[in-house]
Amino acid sequence: MSYVVCEKCGGYYELEEGESPHDFDLCQCGGNLEYMDGIHQESEKEDKPKLLCSNCLEENFDGIYCSKCGGKLIAVKNGKAISNINFDESKELEKLSRNASKKDKKDVTVYKESADIFERINWLGVLAGVGFFIISVFLSAFILVFSSFSSSSYGYPDYSEFIFAFMALILLGLFLAIISGGLAAYISKSRDYVDGLINGFLVGLIFSVILGIFGGILSIFVGIVVYGALTAVGGAIGIFLRNKFVD
Incomplete structure (x- = not known):
């Protein structure tokens, strides 16, 4: 058997029938390739790095x-x-x-x-996701409420318009939860889906605790179930995008 072996990383490729060493230029790591027969390859394999x-x-x-x-x-x-x-x-x-x-x-x-669960947490990514979630929800609520008041007569919003704005805010909040979890996982630079789920879930957990300051204990538990699940899904999506589009 004949091989081409990288002088830099030690990686090798077994030449198939009809292939020539001249068919190959450089290794994927950028190292030069050297032709070797099977006898030399056996001794080279002992020092070959793991992939x-x-x-x-x-x-x-x-x-x-x-x-x-x-x-x-x-x-x-x-x-x-x-x-x-x-x-x-x-x-x-x-x-x-x-x-x-x-x-x-x-x-x-x-x-x-x-691995320790705390080693999987990237607090920079989590805080970035929480910050984005809070700011985007606040701005969305302000825009929807302002639009509802400005389009009504005498400064009092129409009941149907207010209900529409409220429902739109809820749906938008669910969508923003997924984006926030994905942002946290993407910033963490991890490629592990478990890391993405954990960092994404923490975004929903922290947001729910903050929400509970204004809405009470019940809103914390509801928020953890709803937003925690959505931000965790967003975290998995963020890891998928990083694995697919980032080398």
């Missing part, structure tokens, strides 16, 4: 994207990510790879599932 998915942490053996979830593959060697990725992804992956360096792939998955 771990930056999303689900599953180990892959070739390719650019994970065969399980489609996440971007990262080359990890000696506990460090050596591919060209952003700072946050590199630090997170290096931390996980250090804990998994003496374990097999199954242990890596267990470690990820048992």
